[in-house]
Amino acid sequence: MSISDFLKKWWTTNSSTKSVKVEDLFASSSSSSINNKSHIDSDLNIVSYWEKPEDSEVINIVNDIFLHSMKSKASDIHIEPRDKSVNVRFRVDGNFVDYKTIDLSLRDSIVARIKIMSYLRIDEHRMPQDGKIAYKLFGWKSIDMRVSIIPTIYGEKCVIRLLKKDDKPPELKELGIMPYNMVRIKKHLQDNYWMILAVWPTGSWKSTTLFSLLSQFDPKENNISTLEDPVEYRIPGVNHTQINPAISFTFAKWLRSLLRQDPDIIMVWEIRDEETAKLAVEASITWHIVFSTIHTNSATHTIQRLVNLWVDPLLISSSLRMIISQRLARKLCIHCKIAYKPSDKIRDYIVGKVGRYMKDKVDLTLYKANESWCDKCNHKWYNWRVWLYEVLEMTDKLEVLMLQNASRIQLEIQAVWDGMIPIKEDWILKAVLGETSIEEILSVLGT
C-alpha cells in the first residue's frame, strides 16, 4: 500500500487518539472498594434500602454492571427484559457488546435499585421516567449517569448513559480529521460570525467534535457560554449551563436569556424546534459565533431540516458557514490486524474513489480483523474508534440552490462539485491507511 507521503505522515503524527481515562478510576483499588454510599443523600429510605443484607445480591449485580461498563469504556448500558431473562449489553465505540444475562426473577429488583439510585419513583411502572446517578468512586472522581426507564411488554427497560464529566475534550488534531477537511474547518473558525452545525446519527459521539472545536477559542478573550443537556465535558473558563427540561425552560428560553449576557461564542446543544432554530440563526448574524447540532443523517439533509423548521432560507444563507457530518467506526486492533491484498474489483473501486490521494494505485494493501486470540483487544479485534467526516462549506451556488428549494440530491451534487469530500471517501482512505476494515465501514455506512 502506498499513499501520499504527506497524508501518511500527517496521519501518523496526529491520529494517536487518547484512551478515555475511565480505567484510571480503578487504578488504585479493586471493585470491592468502591464507596457505594458516597452518593447517598439524607433520604433515610434510601439508606435503609441500601443497607438491607438481603438486597446485597442486587446491589452487587448493579455495581458489577456499572463497573464493567466503565472498564469496557462503554457509552451506554442497556438493561433489557426479555420473556425468559434480562439481557445486559453495552454500547462500546458505537457497537453493542453483550455483557451478561440475568435471571428473570431479579428483573424488578434491579430496576428498583436503579430507580432508587436515580431518585425515581419505584411504584411507577407504567410511565417512562428519566433520572440521574452521580456514581462516586473513592470520594474524588465520579461519573454521571443519565437513566432512562421505559416500560416494554416484558417489563421496564433501563438505558443508562455514562458521562465522564472529568474528561477534557480531545484536541482537534486527535480526531483523525484528514487534512482536506481540517483546512476547511480551521478556515471557518477564523471567521467573525457564523453558525457551524455538527450532525450525526445516534451513537456517533457528537459532543467530542463539538467541544474540540469550542476548545480552539480562548475563554480569556471571549465570553463562551454553552447550553447543554447533558453537560459532558468541562472546559476551564467556559460557562456551561445544564438545561433542565423538567422545569419547562426550553433551549429557546435559555438562549433568549443567554443572548442578554453578551456572549461572543455560544454552543447550543441541539436545535430541536422552530424557535431555537430561528434564535440560533439570528444570533449568528448579529455578530455571535454559534455552534449547534441537528439530528440528521448527512450534511445536505441538514439544510433541508433547517428550512423545514421554518427558518428563512435567506437568513440561513447569511448565517450558515459549515456543516460537519460525522460517523463512528471501530478502529482495528494494531496488535492483531492482518494485511491482505484486495481483489482487483475492490482495488479498482478504491482507486476510482480516492486514487487522487494515492501514489501507488496498483500495489494496494488493506487490513482486516484476524479473529484469533488476542489479549491486547480482549479478542474483540477492534480497539478504540475512528471518526469519519464530511465537511460541507456553504458556497454561493449552494445558497442559490437552497433559495430555489432544490432537492437533497441537487445540493449533494453541488456540494461535491464545490469541493466536499463525501464521507464514503473519507472512510475508504481510513481503510487504506489501515485504521479500520472495509467490513467495519460497510456495517456503519452500508454499501
Ligand SMILES: [Zn+2]
Ligand atoms: Zn487485538
